[in-house]
Amino acid sequence: MADFRERIDELAHLMDEFHLAEARLESDGMTVAFRRRSSVRTSSTVTESNADVEFADYATAAHPLPVVEEKLVGTPVTSPMNGIFYGASNPSSPPFVKEGDVVSAGQIIGLIEAMKVFNEIPCTVSGTVLKVVAEGGNIVQPGDTLILVG
Numbered sequence: 001m002a003d004f005r006e007r008i009d010e011l012a013h014l015m016d017e018f019h020l021a022e023a024r025l026e027s028d029g030m031t032v033a034f035r036r037r038s039s040v041r042t043s044s045t046v047t048e049s050n051a052d053v054e055f056a057d058y059a060t061a062a063h064p065l066p067v068v069e070e071k072l073v074g075t076p077v078t079s080p081m082n083g084i085f086y087g088a089s090n091p092s093s094p095p096f097v098k099e100g101d102v103v104s105a106g107q108i109i110g111l112i113e114a115m116k117v118f119n120e121i122p123c124t125v126s127g128t129v130l131k132v133v134a135e136g137g138n139i140v141q142p143g144d145t146l147i148l149v150g
Contacts, residue, residue, distance in 0.1 A: 008032050013115065016082050074130040074148035077123055079140040083114035085121075087136045095136075097147060102128045109147055112140060125149050 007025055015023050023034045079085065087095045087110050088109055097109045104126045111118045127149040134146040 007082050019028065074150040075127065076133075076145040077109060077121075077125065077147045077149060079112060079134075079142055079144045079146055080121070081112055081114055081119065082141055083112035083119070083139070084142045085134045085136065085138050086113065086118075087132065087134070095132070096128050097123075097132065099129050099132055103127065103129055103149060110134070121146065123147075123149065140147040
């Protein structure tokens with residue numbers, strides 16, 4: 001069963017890497033099917049015999065980025081990649097940036113963990129942070145707004 005779980009993790013990572021909408025794994029009478037419900041969440045269903053079991057995201061510690069429906073003012077600094085966003089280097093450290101901070105182009109505004117590698121995310125513009133949109137521990141996709149700079 002541990003080998004099957006590893007194969008499930010590999011399948012989930014391949015879906016992210018290749019931006020697949022669906023993937024399926026069959027082995028020893030068990031089937032695991034992943035299907036993206038939206039651009040942010042991934043769900044899976046495991047079927048063994050006649051029993052169906054729903055599992056949440058494969059990255060259980062992460063939460064999807066909330067959908068922001070309000071009109072955002074300012075220049076967005078967006079995520080360049082898929083991964084888990086962190087606004088601080090560790091939970092006890094202060095955030096890289098907060099609302100009201102003056103930032104310059106190239107300044108690190110957060111980290112995105114992808115495939116167990118932490119990638120520094122630089123600010124693309126200079127100005128004042130108007131809003132921090134992304135929250136630490138949330139899954140981000142390319143193009144998701146991390147902060148707004150004015």
